[in-house]
Amino acid sequence: MPDPLHNADDRRRYANALRLASERRMAVLTQQLVDGQISLQDWQLAMREELRRSALEQYITGKGGDPTHIQATDYLALGPELKSQYQYLSKFARAIDKASQDGKSLDFAVQRAKLYAKSTQAIFWQSAIPVRLPQYPRDGQTACRGNCKCRLRLQYEYGDGGEVVATLVWWQLSPAEHCEDCLTLARTWNPLRLATAATQESDLAQGIALMLVESPELRPVAHELYTIYEVAHVEGQWEGSICS
Ligand SMILES: [Zn+2]
Numbered sequence: 001m002p003d004p005l006h007n008a009d010d011r012r013r014y015a016n017a018l019r020l021a022s023e024r025r026m027a028v029l030t031q032q033l034v035d036g037q038i039s040l041q042d043w044q045l046a047m048r049e050e051l052r053r054s055a056l057e058q059y060i061t062g063k064g065g066d067p068t069h070i071q072a073t074d075y076l077a078l079g080p081e082l083k084s085q086y087q088y089l090s091k092f093a094r095a096i097d098k099a100s101q102d103g104k105s106l107d108f109a110v111q112r113a114k115l116y117a118k119s120t121q122a123i124f125w126q127s128a129i130p131v132r133l134p135q136y137p138r139d140g141q142t143a144c145r146g147n148c149k150c151r152l153r154l155q156y157e158y159g160d161g162g163e164v165v166a167t168l169v170w171w172q173l174s175p176a177e178h179c180e181d182c183l184t185l186a187r188t189w190n191p192l193r194l195a196t197a198a199t200q201e202s203d204l205a206q207g208i209a210l211m212l213v214e215s216p217e218l219r220p221v222a223h224e225l226y227t228i229y230e231v232a233h234v235e236g237q238w239e240g241s242i243c244s
């Protein structure tokens, strides 16, 4: 981990780099399984360890990158997320086992393994915006609904002890879009200030949605990413919209 990342854009870039590194490690592991170098059981254990590591890295990066600022209870909050990822991994392992017994190619496994690494970035967004936003781009609350191309810009306000006292959120228009709702949001969230103490906690559904807003390249696999976490979502909200 680098020095504390006070700048929200630095955090986001670092989280992206971590996600890509995690994708590479999970792809290598899975290729070893496909090539018969490791057993399915060893692969599953190693993937669980990778998921745990990635979730922690994303979580800590969202909080500014300094592990000493993180309480033991914060780590516990990751439990439910990891549990659903592990359960989904078990299903994945059974699918691999079946394909192998049916004499089918296991090539699908490498791409699918990378999805797990991608999914961990939702934890970054959950951790980077520790408050429940009243709305966010593409959540269906604007007239442009799923066509919204807006993004969010973040900044933090720090207290004397270096703690984040508020999250500042700007609603940013894309050059292409002019919906009235988004124009109003761009005027009013300029920025929207969310004090840390006085607000609700974030949740994973918001984390996944923000990940998809900020990483449009993940939208074609949105359904899988929600499924990994067993989070309910509107079908078709994200798919087929990589052109933004
Ligand atoms: Zn918009």
Ligand SMILES: [Zn+2]
Pocket: 142, 143, 144, 145, 148, 177, 178, 179, 180, 181, 182, 183
């Ligand atoms: Zn709009």
